[in-house]
Amino acid sequence: MLFRYLVILLILLPLKAFALIEVDITRGNLNPLPVAVSPLSIDEKSKSNFKKILKKNDLGSEISAVVENNLKQSGLFNPLNKNAFLQKPDIANLKPRFEDWNLIKAQALITGKVTFIDEKLRVEFRLWDVLAGKEMMALAFTTVPSNWRRVGHIITDKVYERLTGEDGYFDTRIIYVSEEGPKTNRIKKLAIMDQDGFNNKYLTLGNELVLTPRFSPTNQMVTYLSYFRNLPRVYLLDIETGMQEVVGDFPGMTFAPRFSPDGKKIIMSFAKDGNSDIYTMDLENRIVERITNHPSIDTSPSYSPDGKYITFNSDRSKYQQIYVMKSNGKDVRRISFGNGLYGTPVWSPRGDLIAFTKLYKGKFYIGVMRTDGTGERLLTENFYQEAPSWSPNGRVLIFYREAKTNSKGEGFSAKLWSIDLTGYNERMVETETDASDPSWSSLLTN
Amino acid sequence: MNRNIVISFGLHTLLVIITAVSLPFIAKKPIDLPPIVSVELIQITDKTNIPFAPKAKKIIEKVKKKEKEKKIVSEQAPPKMAKKEKQDAIPLPDEKIEKIKEIKEEKQNPEKVETEVKQVSEFEKKDLFDPNSIAALIDKSADETALVSEKTDKITQDQDKSIDFGGLSLSEEDALKAQIFGCWSIPLGLPYNENLLVRIKLQLKPDGSIIRSEILDHARMNKPGQGFYKVLAESALRAIKLCQPLRVPGTGYERWKDLQLNFDAREMLEG
Numbered sequence: 001m002l003f004r005y006l007v008i009l010l011i012l013l014p015l016k017a018f019a020l021i022e023v024d025i026t027r028g029n030l031n032p033l034p035v036a037v038s039p040l041s042i043d044e045k046s047k048s049n050f051k052k053i054l055k056k057n058d059l060g061s062e063i064s065a066v067v068e069n070n071l072k073q074s075g076l077f078n079p080l081n082k083n084a085f086l087q088k089p090d091i092a093n094l095k096p097r098f099e100d101w102n103l104i105k106a107q108a109l110i111t112g113k114v115t116f117i118d119e120k121l122r123v124e125f126r127l128w129d130v131l132a133g134k135e136m137m138a139l140a141f142t143t144v145p146s147n148w149r150r151v152g153h154i155i156t157d158k159v160y161e162r163l164t165g166e167d168g169y170f171d172t173r174i175i176y177v178s179e180e181g182p183k184t185n186r187i188k189k190l191a192i193m194d195q196d197g198f199n200n201k202y203l204t205l206g207n208e209l210v211l212t213p214r215f216s217p218t219n220q221m222v223t224y225l226s227y228f229r230n231l232p233r234v235y236l237l238d239i240e241t242g243m244q245e246v247v248g249d250f251p252g253m254t255f256a257p258r259f260s261p262d263g264k265k266i267i268m269s270f271a272k273d274g275n276s277d278i279y280t281m282d283l284e285n286r287i288v289e290r291i292t293n294h295p296s297i298d299t300s301p302s303y304s305p306d307g308k309y310i311t312f313n314s315d316r317s318k319y320q321q322i323y324v325m326k327s328n329g330k331d332v333r334r335i336s337f338g339n340g341l342y343g344t345p346v347w348s349p350r351g352d353l354i355a356f357t358k359l360y361k362g363k364f365y366i367g368v369m370r371t372d373g374t375g376e377r378l379l380t381e382n383f384y385q386e387a388p389s390w391s392p393n394g395r396v397l398i399f400y401r402e403a404k405t406n407s408k409g410e411g412f413s414a415k416l417w418s419i420d421l422t423g424y425n426e427r428m429v430e431t432e433t434d435a436s437d438p439s440w441s442s443l444l445t446n
Numbered sequence: 447m448n449r450n451i452v453i454s455f456g457l458h459t460l461l462v463i464i465t466a467v468s469l470p471f472i473a474k475k476p477i478d479l480p481p482i483v484s485v486e487l488i489q490i491t492d493k494t495n496i497p498f499a500p501k502a503k504k505i506i507e508k509v510k511k512k513e514k515e516k517k518i519v520s521e522q523a524p525p526k527m528a529k530k531e532k533q534d535a536i537p538l539p540d541e542k543i544e545k546i547k548e549i550k551e552e553k554q555n556p557e558k559v560e561t562e563v564k565q566v567s568e569f570e571k572k573d574l575f576d577p578n579s580i581a582a583l584i585d586k587s588a589d590e591t592a593l594v595s596e597k598t599d600k601i602t603q604d605q606d607k608s609i610d611f612g613g614l615s616l617s618e619e620d621a622l623k624a625q626i627f628g629c630w631s632i633p634l635g636l637p638y639n640e641n642l643l644v645r646i647k648l649q650l651k652p653d654g655s656i657i658r659s660e661i662l663d664h665a666r667m668n669k670p671g672q673g674f675y676k677v678l679a680e681s682a683l684r685a686i687k688l689c690q691p692l693r694v695p696g697t698g699y700e701r702w703k704d705l706q707l708n709f710d711a712r713e714m715l716e717g
Contacts, residue, residue: 020647021613022706023622026713028630028685076634107631107684129680131687136680165677166635352639395635422634 030422032078033163036106036130037068039082040123041090046116053145060089060114063123066152067110067159069196070170074160074396075425080106093126098133106130110159121145125155127162137162149198154445169391170195173441174398175213175222175239178202179414179434190224192239195391195440197430203237212256212387215441217305217349218263222439223247225257234268236283247281248288255299256344261307267291269299269312278312278329291329302354303327304347304371311335311345311354311371322356324371335373344387347371350394353421357386357399366399366419379423384412392442396420398429400436614702618695625693630685632711633677640674642711644682652699654691659683662706682709 040060042050050059071077085092086100093111101109112125124140139158141151150171157168178191190203190210204210204226213224220239225232234247234257247257250270257268260280267280278291278301292298296316303310311324322336322345336342340360347354351371358365358378364385367378385401398418414436416429429438614622636642645662661667661683667676686692686707694702 019613020704020706021702022708023614023619025623025626025630025682025685025707025709027623027627028632028681028709028711028714029628030632030634030714033631107688129684131684132680163677164633164635165674393635 032076033107034080034105035071035077035108035110035159036080036085036101036104037064037071037082038085038087038092038109038111039064039089040112040114040125041088041093042114046114049116050114050121050145054148056148059121059148060112063114063148063152063155064110064112066149066196067156070153070156071159073196073427075420075422076160076164080104096128096130098128098130101128101130108136108159108163110155112155116145117142119145121148121151123148123151123155127159149194150444153194153196157443157445166395167393167443169393169396169440169443171444172392173239173444174416174429174438175203175215175441176400176416176431176435176438177210177213178431179436180206183412190222190237191431191433191435193431200432203239212437214256214258214389214439216259216263217261217392217442218259220441220444221259221263223257223259223266225255232270234266234281247283248286256301258302260303261305267301267303267310269301278310291327292325292332293329300344302346305349305351309347309371311347313343313345313356322354322369322373324354335371336369336376337373338376346388346390348390348394349392353394355388355390355397357388366397368397368421377423379419379421380417380426385417387437389439391440398438398440400438402436614695621693625689626685626707629689630709631681632714633674633681634715636674636678636711636715642678642715644675644679644709646679646682646686646707646709648686648692648705648707650692650694650703650705652694652703654694656686656690656692659686678709678711682707685709 039058040063042058042060047058047060050056056062068079071079084104086103087097089111090113092109093113096109096111107130109128109130110125111128112123115122120142121144122140122142124138126135127137128134129136137158139155141154143151153171156170160166160168160170172195173192174195175190175192178189180187180189187206188210189206190213191200192203193200209227211225211227213222215222222237222239224235224237226235227233228249231249233249235244236247237244247266250268255269255276257266259266264284265280265282267278269276269278275295276297276299277293278298279288280291281288291301291310292312292314294314294316296314297320298312298314298316301310301312308327309324310327310329311322313320314323315321316323317334320341320343321334322342323332323334325332335354336356338358338360340358342356342358344357345354346356348368353368354371355366355368358367363381363383365378365382366380366385366388367376369376379397382401383404385399388397388399390397396418397420398416400414401417402412402414404412414434416431416435416438417426418429419426429435613619647660647662648656649658651657661679663675664679666672667679669675694705
């Protein structure tokens, strides 16, 4: 008997002594990841060809500058100073000396090569994990030379996706209302630009007042509101072909048409018999359907990405608040209960959050909350700002902000700003003129 | 005299033969890089020049013509030169569209999956068969004998604890955690409603540097919809590599030479 106990004891003892120690790591840092963006190498022949066509001395450096700028603007990456790089771009692209890149604290490295082949631009790039000493990704793009900025954006998207685990948002465009002239006589034009502010183009002449352009989530269609002979009209504009059509004239006040997630309907609010409610219009058969029917003012509708729900703002509880309902108008429930007025709710493309504008004690805030109204976070505060629009990956919001131009509060300027969900990475988006009502497109390459 | 010349000649010939035979083995193998995926982009800048009413028709027709010519165009280029030539050749528009269709049907998705799988397996392989581990194992045997002799000499307070609790003391664990917290850059794009736990088993040297690291749930990387797990696992591995040598206790090597780190990003991302 004693012998048996001894055997059991001998078996158990080593188990305890050699039990694997486990340590839980539940925190990390959210500092931007140090990335080295090596200039893309380019041979002399290609260099001179691109110089003739694009008037760019070194296209490799120009493309890497686009990538570097995008990564920096995202706030999630810290592109390292190129002066510290020890390895030449052409050799680095072939086989990086990881010790050199480790020395300057780079955790990821981007290298590449630009060539001119058959009148086309070919860009290959590689993403390296410096600490693991291995290649993470290699891609090549062939396109017409004039698309060189887009190649930079697509490379950034791929790098962003590989390192953060979510889709990028760099190969996208932003449509907005360009504003010029005094406040009493503003000329408003539709304008479009790349998300980094380059390639700005005007889409209308400014003869008519244009408002609230919104991109379709599925393609390069835009819907917007324009006043023709003082009557509000909802237009559809195909950015790729330039085809434009009138969806309909709507009497009374009409607000903010927006696409459904499948792009087949538009949802908007307009006043009928003096009462503002929410309506949808099927773009194929032009049938208008009433979604809300309430004596209060219901405006700013926005679909959830699965199309099952709609968020909107209404003053049915005396003050303007945010509501969510099923897409058929049933099960209306209020989700905002904080102090102040809530407006312009927009459902995130990821489906998890609703962005909004809040007016409280004379100040405007842009914030987000969960779709059940919990977890309200105010990201930015200012004198006047509104109309948030989501980046296609649901990480960044773009909105416009009006600022007083002198201390007496006279005059004003309107500019586009972006802020990410952390609330720390707030930036002004450069535009040629004053700008308002921005809307972010989906990714151009899917 | 002649004999010496013959011997010298013979030895020199032998030397040349040995050099010729052995040198190719000494030479480094060429760098084996994974294939580059090639994507052709359509020209969209022309399309964005939105025409105004009077010019509209002409420009739209132009754009449509161009669209036909430059229709899409995303293909995955195999690494071989012969196939690249094929891709760069400009066939007639109709032929081109047909060819692209063929390529799309046959190659695009399956090949991508293949490369992904390949990458993953390489990743695992690297972790499991780290060349450093051979040297480290040799080192380890020496270290272990040294430790055994140390143990027989005297039992320190730390070693005493290990006998009682079998783990790290609170202060030891805190020191290690604090070090890794600083090294781990959490990828911000992770879906916070998913399981964000990565378990990594480490084999350590007495100085805290890593002999071997192994992701315990590596099979999860290949599962559909779990792409984020690879990003998360890589970030954890980066953190370990960045932090090494880890802040381990000065004594009791046997206790912690095998260590498991459980990286869980959920708490941070949920805020």
